[in-house]
Amino acid sequence: MTQVLITTAIPVSASQKVEMEKSLSAKFKADQLHFEYKTDETVIGGVKVMIGSREFDATLKNKLTQLHESLTAKF
Amino acid sequence: MDIEFPQILFQIINFGVVAGALTYLLYKPILKILEERSKKIEEGQLAAEKAIAEQSQVEDMKKKIKQQAEREATAILEEASKAAAKNRSEVTAKAKAEALKEVERLRSAWHDEKQKSMQDMKSQFADAVLAATQKVLGASLDTKAQSKLIDDSFSSLLKSI
Numbered sequence: 759m760t761q762v763l764i765t766t767a768i769p770v771s772a773s774q775k776v777e778m779e780k781s782l783s784a785k786f787k788a789d790q791l792h793f794e795y796k797t798d799e800t801v802i803g804g805v806k807v808m809i810g811s812r813e814f815d816a817t818l819k820n821k822l823t824q825l826h827e828s829l830t831a832k833f
Numbered sequence: 834m835d836i837e838f839p840q841i842l843f844q845i846i847n848f849g850v851v852a853g854a855l856t857y858l859l860y861k862p863i864l865k866i867l868e869e870r871s872k873k874i875e876e877g878q879l880a881a882e883k884a885i886a887e888q889s890q891v892e893d894m895k896k897k898i899k900q901q902a903e904r905e906a907t908a909i910l911e912e913a914s915k916a917a918a919k920n921r922s923e924v925t926a927k928a929k930a931e932a933l934k935e936v937e938r939l940r941s942a943w944h945d946e947k948q949k950s951m952q953d954m955k956s957q958f959a960d961a962v963l964a965a966t967q968k969v970l971g972a973s974l975d976t977k978a979q980s981k982l983i984d985d986s987f988s989s990l991l992k993s994i
Contacts, residue, residue, distance in 0.1 A: 766979075766983050767974075767979055768976060768979045768980070768983075770983060771980065774980070774983060774984065774987075777984075777987075778987060781987075781991055782991075785991060785994055799971070802967060802970050802971055802974070803970065803974055803978075803979055803982040803983075803986075804982055804983065804985075804986035805983050805986045805987045805990060807987075807990060814990050814993065814994055816986035816987065816989055816990040816993075817986070818970055818982070819967075822963055822966055822967065823963075825959075825962075825963070826959045826960070826962075826963045829955055829956075829958065829959035829962070830952070830955055830956045830959045
């Protein structure tokens with residue numbers, strides 16, 4: 759069984775959960791995915807998905823962090 | 834007046850004896866002395882001439898030595914002058930190289946300082962932008978916008994998986 763942790767700034771709705779689980783199950787062709795949901799206001803917005811040890815981060819916090827790194831990168 | 838031949842003969846003999854004695858006792862020693870004196874004078878002259886010749890040789894030698902010394906002194910001065918010029922040139926080149934190196938070091942230090950200042954400014958600016966953006970976004974996103982944002986970001990995330 760593979761653990762899937764979905765993190766958002768606000769709790770996801772039931773329809774969103776269904777859509778997410780359906781899409782991820784189809785994408786990974788896995789029969790047994792165990793979904794967990796976590797609310798974390800610090801991500802500001804968007805969603806972060808952890809599947810096993812792999813992380814996919816589409817949160818505003820991550821985008822802002824990347825922007826910050828880009829701005830502070832040495833020229 | 835009668836001629837007395839015996840008396841004449843006696844006088845002749847007497848004269849001859851006196852002349853012989855004088856010749857033997859006086860003339861020959863004087864002659865010998867004169868010859869020795871003449872010889873000494875001649876030797877003295879020869880010695881004087883020799884001394885003059887030697888003195889001339891010495892003068893020539895002194896002149897040659899002086900000329901040689903002057904030539905050597907001139908050569909040494911020229912050599913010293915060349916060495917000094919070379920040394921001066923080397924010192925000048927070294928000083929120039931050191932000056933250029935120092936200028937380059939200062940330029941590099943100034944460049945590094947400028948880069949550091951720019952980096953600090955960028956960092957401060959980025960921090961300010963991040964803080965302001967987080968604050969604005971956190972306050973402006975309502976539930977509906979948050980929900981839409983979740984849907985959109987999940988869709989884009991699915992494309993990247």
